Amino acid sequence: MFSKSKINEPAQDTAKPSPAPATPQSSAPAQSDHRPSAPKAKPPASVLSSDLHITGNLKTTGDIQVEGTVEGDIRAHLLTIGESATIKGEVTADDVVINGRIVGRVRGLKVRLTSTARVEGDIIHKTIAIESGAHFEGSVQRQDDPLNPGRAAKPGSNPASAQAAPQGKPAAAGQSAD
Template identity: 40%
Template sequence: MFSKKQIPSLISADVILEGEIKSTGMIQFDGTITGQISVNHLTVGELGTVNGSIKADEVIIKGKVAGSVHANRVILEKTAKVEGDIFHQTISIATGASVAGTIKQLTEAENVTDIAASKVSKSAKTAP
């Protein structure tokens, strides 16, 4: 009855956030954020703007990002505008996307840490 497919959290175009967003799930972001985003899966929609850094397992960018992107898998759609460095294992760049910054492929040793795994290790260190 209930699908095992995860439904993303949606942040609409009329939302403006300042600070940090952390999630072990999926986020579709169409608003504006100034700050850091750490999630498993992020989609920056065509109307979305991120002024800050992104750390994710997978990120799809259709909107604007001013800051660094650290992700295992990066997909830049044709409407993507990135002003900052991109660190990735795999990347796909559509015709029309723009990047003003460096693009660096990570080695296995430099792999972006899984968000859920890092939360588990932090909680294990703080346990009594």
């Protein structure tokens, strides 16, 4: 009987086991909690199609894939310039992948010019990759913080020049290939 009283105590806790069936119901709200977490997952890139012409600036914390023409500045997390795309303005992103044409300055932590890239302007980067066949006219400058133009450029310009000297040679080689 003593054990029955223990059962009675859990019977009082039986109100708690009814939340135990509520726990599976709680998992359903937990799934609902996971659904709001799902929007926290990275949304797909915004795609600007090849027949789209935009005049104006674009700014997002997400990703953009440009296939059309943009006359203005672009700021994004990941920016992919398609082969048919043309950008006339400054491009700033954490990651920049250039397959098409940019006329203007490029700022990025990681910048990649593919073999189909055509860039007419300066590139300010932390890391850069230029594939064989890419067309580039301008200067290349390494900075630890290329996304902040004013402050990092002045103090970093002297050390960046010393660090950019080895990269200046490949840029010169890239320019001689033009």
